[in-house]
Amino acid sequence: MRILAVVWDIDDTIFDHSGAERRAALEYLTARGLLGRYASPEEAAAHWHAVSEEYVDRYLAGEFTFVAQRRERARVLARRPLTDAEADVWMAGYLAAYRRHWRVFPDVVPALDALAPRRRHGLLSNNSAPHQEEKLRAIGVHDRFEALVCSEELGVAKPAAGAFHAACASLGLPPERVAYVGDRPDTDAAGADAAGLTGIWLDRGASPPAAGDPPAGVRRITSPGQLAALLDTLDT
Ligand SMILES: [Mg+2]
Incomplete structure (x- = not known):
């Protein structure tokens, strides 16, 4: 088996x-009386998402620590100056709402069942390990994985090859x-391919590549349920 x-x-x-x-952003903006500043809930959710993506990218680029990017996001989303302590409180309110809406995609556990016991499983995330550990336990899948590697502790983030190699090393x-x-398709699948792994893009229909097409040669599935059959074809 390859x-x-x-x-x-x-x-x-x-x-x-x-x-x-x-769901959490709309709930929190409503509770704070801020939703009316947007033309529609769709615009509010899109703005929240764009700001979050921007600050996470700037954290990954080394401009902010994980905590500092959260504080900056709070100031932008609250649309007013906040001290560090005020920003922590503001973001904690959102994060409590976010946690209430945590869920695993319903197609993941059946896919893990279909892959067991032939394949082992690990995790690699551009995030912090304590945050991801808490999340994995809350959604009930923590014990399905042997190892978790996160960029915050590693000091290297996807798509750098070092991040993927650390995840492989965690499984020996x-x-x-x-x-x-x-x-x-870029950070995950093409990055993994470049690092010598077999990269697979799980296209859930929400993450179009910036150029409009997936990077050349990237393998694509639209559900984790397709993974077992794809890996079988790669083994032969
Ligand atoms: Mg992702």
Whole structure:
């Protein structure tokens, strides 16, 4: 068997981050009396998402620590100056709402069942390990994975090869024995391919590549349920 393990992305791959973010943002903006500043709930949710993406990208680029990017996001989304303590309180209110909306995508556990016991499973996320551990336990899938590697502790983020190699090392396997599955065709699938793994883009229909087409050669599935059959074809 060529592929011995699958390493999974977490956010928007096994965990419905975008759905939780959207529901929590609308709930929180409504509670804070801020929703009326937007033309529509769709515009509010899109703005929240864009600001979140921007600040997470700037954190990943090393401009902010994880905590500092949260504070800056709070100031932008609250549309007023906030001290660090005020920003922490403001963001904590949103995060409480976000947590209430956490859920695993319903197609993930059946896919893990279909892959067991032939493939081992690990996780690699551009996030912080304590945050992701809490999330995985809350949505009931923590014990389905042998290892979790996160960029915050590692000091290297996807798509850098070092991040993928650390995830392989956490399972004690060389990259050519590992497939990586994620919702981003570039950061996840193409990045994994470049690092010597088998990159697979899980296209949930929400993450179009910037150029309009997936990177050349990227393998694409539209549900984790298609993974077992794809890995079988790669084994032969
Ligand atoms: Mg993701």
